[in-house]
Amino acid sequence: MDSQDLEVLKTCERWLNGGQACELVTVVKTWGSSPRPEGSMLAIGEGGQLVGSVSGGCIEDDLIARVQEYGFQRTCPELLTYGITADEAHRFGLPCGGTIQLLIEPLTLDSKISDLLVRLAQHELVARHVNIHTGGVILKTAQADDALSIDQNEMTNIHGPRWRLLIIGAGQLSRFLATIALGMDYQVTVCDPREEYQQAWHVDGVRLVHEMPDDTVMAMQLDGRSAVVALTHDPKLDDMALIEALKSPAFYVGAIGSRANNAKRKERLLEFDLSVAQVEKLHGPIGIYIGSKTPAEIAISILAEMTAIKNKVALAPENRIDIGKQQMSKS
Missing domain, CATH: 3.40.50.720 (NAD(P)-binding Rossmann-like Domain)
Known part of the structure; x- marks a missing residue:
């Protein structure tokens, strides 16, 4: 049995190896109450196929609807925020006052998902650094107390059994x-x-x-x-x-x-x-x-x-x- 995050990564690898476009969505920041913690991920494939979770379901529905209507248009990562207003919080199923920020990352074979999975199979704890402006990825060994971080240039998520x-x-x-x-x-x-x-x-x-x-x-x-x-x-x-x-x-x-x-x-x-x-x-x-x-x-x-x-x-x-x-x- 794989963890949900590992299932997301394996799905991304399978889609990429099959020539299918996909995006990786990561919860990078939350304010107030939120359904899923920072670092949670989901993968979206062509046609709106989805694996993983970043909310109770309504945000996922919105992301799927966007893909089905517009397809994949991003060439670089993009930050997207849900739940800024009370109406949005209600619409997207967020608790009162909850706000969630996502990094949506268009994946390619250069996104190092396969390399990450190889290292995770060896029970290594890995930090995946993503350049927000270019989508470039660097993998480094992480420490057990490392946590997700983000600034104006880079998002770092920690993968592996901590x-x-x-x-x-x-x-x-x-x-x-x-x-x-x-x-x-x-x-x-x-x-x-x-x-x-x-x-x-x-x-x-x-x-x-x-x-x-x-x-x-x-x-x-x-x-x-x-x-x-x-x-x-x-x-x-x-x-x-x-x-x-x-x-x-x-x-x-x-x-x-x-x-x-x-x-x-x-x-x-x-x-x-x-x-x-x-x-x-x-x-x-x-x-x-x-x-x-x-x-x-x-x-x-x-x-x-x-x-x-x-x-x-x-x-x-x-x-x-x-x-x-x-x-x-x-x-």
């Missing part, structure tokens, strides 16, 4: 969790030293490592954009990885299991060189309560909690996993 997820265990739940996380633009690593699980594992785009989980945690040098989820139900594997992860700046560390099992796990972890504050960073029972019982639903529950923590959204007590019954089955 968030990392380490999953301990290569079971069925891990496959669902990894697949969905890829679509959310995580760089996903699965660690499982057990041979019987390694042979059955395969998810395109996910790195599988066979070392002991605690060694993998230390080797990854987790930072504030990293998450660790332990899914083996085996303390010999999960606990050692959790000890190292809880010492790190990782924004999320969680382990599957019932409330009772989680309480026992915390007691075990306190026997090691972890403080009470570090142990309390552990999320468990993992996920938010959505009544989930299948591996796919549990994966959604876990990623929903991860997303809330990543976005600094406090979860209400009623949204926490209560008795953990949905996590009793083997992953």
Whole structure:
């Protein structure tokens, strides 16, 4: 499963290689409330075909209508602003006071979309610099804390997975969790030293490592954009990885299991060189309560909690996993 932005870029490459004209539209600035964040993209092809999103739909409708009526006339990038007036905000489905600025970029084979995709396939974080006056493009290596920027001469958008997820265990739940996380633009690593699980594992785009989980945690040098989820139900594997992860700046560390099992796990972890504050960073029972019982639903529950923590959204007590019954089955 590709993320939406990756799907947009792959669609652009396919259209260009097929000799089809297309434009890349990027949200470069927002004021007030907006449906999509800065950096969001969509691709428009001949006839108004569209992939991606920059709003709730009304701006997309307007862009499609322009292409269908006038075709592609731009030869250089153009900035376009929607929602300046209250009438426009209402017409284009923007929240009250919302304004969105787009960079519309006519693409050619020189737009370096194919080069960008090659580098993204290697899990590289890439800054794509676009000259607003000429449409010229330069690709450079980006840093995890880089963000979209624009001035009177250049727009720079950041592409690639800026968030990392380490999953301990290569079971069925891990496959669902990894697949969905890829679509959310995580760089996903699965660690499982057990041979019987390694042979059955395969998810395109996910790195599988066979070392002991605690060694993998230390080797990854987790930072504030990293998450660790332990899914083996085996303390010999999960606990050692959790000890190292809880010492790190990782924004999320969680382990599957019932409330009772989680309480026992915390007691075990306190026997090691972890403080009470570090142990309390552990999320468990993992996920938010959505009544989930299948591996796919549990994966959604876990990623929903991860997303809330990543976005600094406090979860209400009623949204926490209560008795953990949905996590009793083997992953």
